[in-house]
Amino acid sequence: MTASPSTDTKTPVAPVAGQHRLGSLGPVGLVLAGCVSVQFGGALAVTLMPRAGAAGVVTLRLVAAAIVLLLVCRPRLRGHSRTDWGTVVVFGIAMGAMNGLFYEAVARIPLGPAVTLEVLGPLALSVLASRRAINVLWAGLALGGVFLLGGGGFGDLDPIGVAFALGAGAMWAAYIVFSARTGRRFPQADGLALAMVVAAVLFLPIGIVSAGTRLLNPTTIALGSAVALLSSVLPYTLELLALRRLPASTFAIMMSLEPAIAATAGFLILGQSLSVPEAAAIALVVAASIGAVRTQVGRGKRLPQAPEA
Template structure:
């Protein structure tokens, strides 16, 4: 049995990882005027790929063609998820963007649950989205919402692709290779949008910081936490992402939300927690695909 103190410290690591993600996303928004959203996507994926390749040192031989197709597909999903997320961030507040994006894994959890409870969580999530809109449809950019919904779909695909690659490659090998594919895909778009800004050392340094805060540090903290926390508890903690994003947006970017938007974010968080708990009960202690997504939330998302 894991001591309560150990679980408490592990929960703290998850929350620190969430805070790092949203601080990284806030730094990315600050770079948009110089690099554009696609420029910062390229920098994040590029630096993340370099770090993961150095850490994992993946073996290139001995993998069948299907495994490589899985890696390429995973890399495409990584590039699209990050690209759509940052394109949405250019047009929407951080808290709203993350809340919409969370609908992807939430929907996956609901679809893999059974019984009437899943319709309760689906209805609660829908009420949250309606509250977000009622709190400020006039302030929500339609194209930004489309980008955020695309990121949500990509996040759900990320969950499935991550599980597949994790079965075919040891340790971090698959993620490192897929991140490299994603960086290669993002490279021409980033160069096209950022242009000569990529020659500035200060912008490159902040781009590296975004990669560390948004990917490397949260992923390391979550790996440590997962050794001490049940998957269900970890997933529930990760459901707090929209709340931490809203706080970071307010403190670092001066993004104010109406009370209805805050209610909407709260409803989506409640639906996420409920869906995770329902999926956990159905899995009867077994590792569930919808919960494996939570372990991946540190990478994508924010």
């Protein structure tokens, strides 16, 4: 299920400070910047998990992100339809579930396979959402790449962790769809801020029960806030802006870059060497992403351009 421009109400977006600078990156640059930010935030989150546990990390991440976005965006609460609110609530539920399921997955299985399995959600969306046969090829290339990156198989992994990772992938696909719809219904990042509040409120009781007073430790709060900025505030804002100009199918295929970026960061920052299958996986994933972008760019050149107001 994809967002339809013919049925979704489009809200005029007023220019705000910094938005033009972000927009100058182009939708592809916004997505790539968001991917890099997520990987650094994920690395920091791994160091935080012994302090607060998976549910505690997610709670800190969502609550801190909600506070930051509310202060920065100061979203308008009046003047929205029931459909607008329904969209933002579902977006918030998908966001919270995606984060919760993924962190439960990485608590049970290694990060690489977890990301690889999670990416299957956006890949499936790319095939279902696209009406062009060529995108099936790009999705197939990316799918082969993520499986190579995962070592070619997942038989030795904790089945509960695998189930959590696949569930996170399904919620990631829902996040893509409803992020696009929210971006069309709310100006700037107002919808994102409201959805983050929904996710934080829904997850807060789980975090309190799981982590308790550990959530009040100043160091834990500081680290959780940093994770929120790197893994939620910055990448979600960049993705929301990108999805206003990038089809959900193309965006979903580009999300297959996540495992490749993680492997590259491990090599450059942590000194982890890449095997031949891992290098081949990165090549396949990058090829799929470039192909998806080139297909979209070529399509845009063939479409008539609307006159500027």
